[in-house]
Amino acid sequence: MNIFGIGLPEMALIFVVALLIFGPKKLPEIGRSLGKALRSFQEASNEFQKEIKREAEQMETSVKMQAQLEPEAKKTTQPSPETETEKASES
Structure with a gap:
């Protein structure tokens, strides 16, 4: 029996000392x-x-949700090819 690194003989000694001190x-x-x-x-x-x-x-859930949302955000922020050709033809 080993509790908190104290074996049975040490526990018995502690008990005897406590009994003598406190009664x-x-x-x-x-x-x-x-x-x-x-x-x-x-x-x-x-x-x-x-x-x-x-x-x-x-935290794991929020990171997973953020990872799922980031690709969608990148898709919406990229200009479409049609917009680039319109800008080129205007100038």
Whole structure:
């Protein structure tokens, strides 16, 4: 069992030290508050990841739409051959 790079012997040592410092009555309260903090951090991390994915998908969609619109815009901005011959005959 390896959590955060800490093995079982290290976790046992940390538990014993915490038990000596805080006592058996305060230890469950500290564990609960630590669990709540980790859970809220995990929820915030998941929400951040979802937001990043959503933004990346929006950017991909807008790039695809822009790529589809650009060829049409180039077609409409080029002068037609008829217009060029009319200009040449006028001058």
